[in-house]
Amino acid sequence: MQDADDVIATAEREWRAMGVVPRDRAALAADLRRELEAAAADGITPRQLLGGADVRAFARRLAAESGAERLTYETERLLRTALAGAAPGLVLSWLLLWEQVPFGVDMPGALLVARHAICAAAVLVGALLAVRLRMRDVPGIDRTVWAMALLVPLAGALVTPLTMAFAWTTGYSTALPVLLFEAAMVGAALAGATLLARWWALTPALRDAQPVAPGH
Secondary structure, three states: OHHHHHHHHHHHHHHHHHOEOHHHHHHHHHHHHHHHHHHHHOOOOHHHHOOOOOHHHHHHHHHHHHOOOEOOOOHHHHHHHHHHHHHHHHHHHHHHHHHOOOOOOOOOHHHHHHHHHHHHHHHHHHHHHHHHHHOOOOOOHHHHHHHHHHHHHHHHHHHHHHHHHHHHHOOOOOOHHHHHHHHHHHHHHHHHHHHHHHHHHHOHHHOOOOOOOOOO
């Protein structure tokens, strides 16, 4: 059955590359093994069964015909949802911090850090809630939210000093172009961390599946 094992291994690699979910990969592999074993019992080789077709093309056709579920990164939708969820936090932070409390150049550094930390927390909670609630139908979204909960704060910790440094160079200006640039810096960090979180969350699902044992 070495030839059959090679065919199945090649097919599984193709299904993984296509993003077929592990459950359906296992089912496809089991069905293919049964067909190969039945053909071998009749003296038909895997090459004859495939009709000389390329194994990868054959695997793609099997997956399409079976309606196998495929994981999708949904990056565009994920970014839109995360940024939409973060937007109210940014607006709320502006209203509560910059508008209601005078923002002075001589303000203690600890208070400046605290203000930015509050903004980051509002942005994070909004983004996580939006993704979790509005994308609950997407496979792997729970792992994505957990990954975002780890990576987005890390990105915020990295971008905050950069944003504060830029604000210092402008004398903590509240001019619209300055504020938009600061928001763009934060948004870029959020987007990058979100994309990385999605990739990280789906990586385990796209790893090599355990080989299907003969007869199962």
